[in-house]
Amino acid sequence: MKVRLGTGDLEVVQGDITQQTTDAIVNAANTALAGGGGVDGAIHRAGGPAIMQETQERYSAGCPTGGAVVTGAGNLSAKWVIHAVGPVWKGGRQGEPAQLAAACRACLFHAVELGCQSISFPAISTGAYGYPLDLAANNLAKTCMDFIRWHRGPRLVRFVVFDEVARLQFERALREVVPK
Ligand code: AR6
Numbered sequence: 001m002k003v004r005l006g007t008g009d010l011e012v013v014q015g016d017i018t019q020q021t022t023d024a025i026v027n028a029a030n031t032a033l034a035g036g037g038g039v040d041g042a043i044h045r046a047g048g049p050a051i052m053q054e055t056q057e058r059y060s061a062g063c064p065t066g067g068a069v070v071t072g073a074g075n076l077s078a079k080w081v082i083h084a085v086g087p088v089w090k091g092g093r094q095g096e097p098a099q100l101a102a103a104c105r106a107c108l109f110h111a112v113e114l115g116c117q118s119i120s121f122p123a124i125s126t127g128a129y130g131y132p133l134d135l136a137a138n139n140l141a142k143t144c145m146d147f148i149r150w151h152r153g154p155r156l157v158r159f160v161v162f163d164e165v166a167r168l169q170f171e172r173a174l175r176e177v178v179p180k
Contacts (some may be wrong), residue, residue: 001171001174003174003175003178005145005148005178006069007148007149007152008148008153008154008155008156008157009155009156009157009164010145010148010156010157010159010174011142011145011156011157011158011159012158012159012161012170012171012174013158013159013160013161013167014039014160014161014162014163014164014166014167015022015160015161016042016160017039017042017043017122017160018042018043018045018046018047018071018076018163019077020077020078020120020158020160021077021078022078022116022118022119022120022156022158023078023079023080023111023114023115023116023117023118023119023178024056024079024080024081024082024105024107024110024111024114024116024118024120024154025043025073025078025080025081025082025119025120025160026038026068026081026082026083026084026105026119026120026121026122026124027039027040027043027081027082027083027084027122028084028086028122028123028124028125028127029063029083029084030085030087031037031063031064031085032062033055033056033060033062033063033069033083033085034058034062035052036128037127037128038127038128039122039127043081045072045079046075046076047073047075047076047083048074048075049074050072050074050075051071051072051073051081052076052131054071054072055069055071055083059070059083062126063083063085064085065085065086065087065088065099065103066085066098066099066100066102066106066175067084067085067086067102067103067106068082068083068084068103068106068107068110069082069083069110070082070083070110070114071083076108079114079116079122080110080111080114080116081085082107082110082111082119083104084103084104084106084107084124085103085148086099086100086124086129086131087101087103087125087129087131088100088125088127088129088130089125089129089130089131089132091163092135096125096131097135100125100131100136100139100140100143101139101142101143101144103124104121104139104140104143104144104147105143105147107119107121108143108144108147108148108151108157110150111153111154112151112153112154116153117153117154117155117156118154118155118156118157118158119154119156119157120158120159120160121157121158121159121160122159122160122161123136123137123140123159123162123166123170124136124140124180126166128174133165133169134169134172134173137159137166137169137170137172137173138143138145138162138173138176138177140159140170140173141159141170141173141174141176141177142173142177144157145174145177145178159174168174
C-alpha cells in the first residue's frame with residue numbers, strides 16, 4: 001500500500017528490512033548499541049562486522065532512548081544504517097509515545113542530512129520492547145507523515161513489517177493519518 005502526499009510517499013511492505021534497497025534502513029537498536037536479536041541481529045548478520053566495528057569506534061557511549069546514530073551499511077544494499085533506540089513499553093504513561101516519535105524523527109533528520117531520497121523503517125519497539133503494534137503503527141505513521149509534509153524529503157518512507165498482522169495495522173494507521 002502506498003500513500004502519495006505530494007511532498008513524498010509513505011508505503012507499507014511486508015518483508016525483511018535487510019533486503020531493502022532504500023538509501024537508508026533503520027535498525028531497532030538498544031542504548032548500548034550492542035547488537036541483539038530481531039531487526040538488530042538480522043542487520044548485523046546480513047551487513048557483516050563492519051557495521052558493529054564502526055558503531056563501537058564512533059559511538060562508544062551508546063545512544064539514548066529516543067535518539068538515533070548513523071553508520072555505513074556494510075554488505076547491505078542500503079547506503080546507511082540509522083540505529084534508532086525506541087522505548088521499552090512500560091504501560092504507556094512513562095513517556096514512551098514521545099520517545100518513539102523522537103526516535104523516528106531523529107532518523108528522518110539524519111536521512112535528510114545525509115541526502116537520502118528513501119528510508120525504510122521497521123516497527124521499532126514492537127518486538128522485544130513490547131510496544132503495542134497498533135499504537136506504534138499510529139505513532140510512526142503520524143510522525144513520518146508530519147515530517148515529510150513539512151520537510152524537503154525523504155521522498156519515500158517505507159514501513160517494512162514482518163507479518164500480515166503488522167502489515168494490516170500499518171495500512172490502517174496510514175489510512176487514518178492521511179489528510180482528507
Ligand atoms: N525485518 C523486518 N521486521 C523485522 C525483522 C526483519 N528482519 N525482524 C524482526 N522484525 P525488535 P524492538 C520485526 O525486537 O522491539 C534487539 O535485541 C518484529 O516482528 O527487532 O525495538 C535490540 O538489540 C517486530 O515487530 O525491536 C534491542 O535490544 C519489530 O520488527 C531490542 O531487540 C521490532 O522488533 C529492540 O527491540
